[in-house]
Amino acid sequence: xxxxxATLYLVEMxxxxxFVTSFGEQRVRRALLVALESxxxxxxxxxxxxxxxxxxxxxxxxxxxxxxxxxxxxxxxREIGHPSEFPALVAPIRGHAMAKAAVEAALxxxxxxxxxxxxxxxxxxxxxxxxxxxxxxIQPDVETLVxxxxxxxxxxxxxxxxxxxxxxxxxxxxxxxxxxPDLPLSVDANAAYALAxxxxxxxxxxxxxxxxxxxxxxxxxxxxxxxxxxxxxxxxLDESITSPGRAxxxxxxxxxxxxxxxxxxxxxxxxxxxxxELAQERGVPLWCGGMLExxxxxxxxxxxxxxxxxxxxxxxxATDRYYREDIATPxxxxxxxxxxxxxxxxxxxxxxxxxxxxxxxxxxxxxxxxGTDDEG
Ligand code: OSB
Ligand code: MG
Numbered sequence: 001x002x003x004x005x006a007t008l009y010l011v012e013m014x015x016x017x018x019f020v021t022s023f024g025e026q027r028v029r030r031a032l033l034v035a036l037e038s039x040x041x042x043x044x045x046x047x048x049x050x051x052x053x054x055x056x057x058x059x060x061x062x063x064x065x066x067x068x069x070x071x072x073x074x075x076x077x078r079e080i081g082h083p084s085e086f087p088a089l090v091a092p093i094r095g096h097a098m099a100k101a102a103v104e105a106a107l108x109x110x111x112x113x114x115x116x117x118x119x120x121x122x123x124x125x126x127x128x129x130x131x132x133x134x135x136x137x138i139q140p141d142v143e144t145l146v147x148x149x150x151x152x153x154x155x156x157x158x159x160x161x162x163x164x165x166x167x168x169x170x171x172x173x174x175x176x177x178x179x180x181p182d183l184p185l186s187v188d189a190n191a192a193y194a195l196a197x198x199x200x201x202x203x204x205x206x207x208x209x210x211x212x213x214x215x216x217x218x219x220x221x222x223x224x225x226x227x228x229x230x231x232x233x234x235x236x237l238d239e240s241i242t243s244p245g246r247a248x249x250x251x252x253x254x255x256x257x258x259x260x261x262x263x264x265x266x267x268x269x270x271x272x273x274x275x276x277e278l279a280q281e282r283g284v285p286l287w288c289g290g291m292l293e294x295x296x297x298x299x300x301x302x303x304x305x306x307x308x309x310x311x312x313x314x315x316x317x318a319t320d321r322y323y324r325e326d327i328a329t330p331x332x333x334x335x336x337x338x339x340x341x342x343x344x345x346x347x348x349x350x351x352x353x354x355x356x357x358x359x360x361x362x363x364x365x366x367x368x369x370x371g372t373d374d375e376g
Pocket of ligand 1: 055134188238289290291292317
């Protein structure tokens with residue numbers, strides 16, 4: 001396939017409730033969407049970068065710049081036989097994993113559509129539905145948290161992940177654990193602690209958690225390896241795992257026993273397949289993380305989670321946990337605590353163009369010849 005035209009949309013999607021983490025509060029998901037056209041088809045990719053460089057150094061604006069000025073020019077005039085050729089084409093661009101991943105996602109969607117197969121099948125997925133977990137942000141108080149969690153448990157979520165930070169950890173955990181003694185439970189600190197907090201973090205061991213996600217700094221693999229020695233609860237890394245090579249380093253060092261896989265952070269679906277292979281060889285359990293994606297990104301995550309090595313519940317929740325109305329249809333619903341993996345060709349969801357226009361705040365068109373044409 002040859003890319004005949006690309007359109008980037010910046011959308012602002014209001015969340016059903018503010019999402020609070022150790023980074024701060026988020027009320028809107030700002031997403032950069034990539035539409036690639038080839039042979040009468042459109043492939044879609046969602047860039048997971050956020051408004052500010054808090055979770056990752058990338059933002060939706062840096063991604064737009066890198067995609068328009070560096071990634072797309074490298075694809076100009078190229079015949080791409082298979083999306084797995086993409087990483088080598090963009091290898092000259094250092095970093096910018098989320099920008100690259102969004103374009104690679106659209107190529108996989110195009111390729112799967114052309115082959116007439118669902119993306120999950122193209123990747124080697126083996127499940128038709130995947131267990132849904134829910135990531136619960138920091139709440140104003142413990143009672144509010146417990147009632148939120150009770151709501152999600154009532155809806156059928158298979159695992160609850162609590163966001164924690166210094167000052168919001170043992171007390172909320174004790175309250176949730178007391179109310180739900182058997183609930184599969186984990187915590188995510190988004191890098192809010194230091195190795196000097198090891199004695200405090202050891203207190204987490206008494207709650208029977210599935211894992212502690214990213215307690216220390218994003219670039220501190222050695223610190224995580226040292227902390228892992230002190231805790232009984234397995235560590236899981238998220239922010240730290242920025243490439244398949246980093247995943248290998250983390251496992252070699254003993255910095256974690258579980259990996260949170262996000263295609264955007266890893267630099268694309270090809271990188272996900274590499275990490276999947278590595279984890280299979282080593283018997284390391286995987287699960288698919290989330291970045292409050294719209295239905296476009298969620299459809300892709302469901303395909304990723306259908307791979308055989310993804311054995312723990314995912315941060316793939318029903319659409320209504322994030323948005324009242326999504327730009328992709330149909331919405332993802334919880335069925336017996338699971339999300340169905342789309343079965344139609346490609347991503348398997350439809351982008352509602354009227355809604356896209358409604359939520360879009362800027363748009364850029366690109367053609368192989370004309371270069372960048374700013375319609376923002
Ligand atoms: O750390 O896993 C995280 C959302 C945005 C950025 C980082 C993270 C998250 C979540 C939400 O935890 C997961 C979801 O999309 O449901
Ligand atoms: Mg995380």
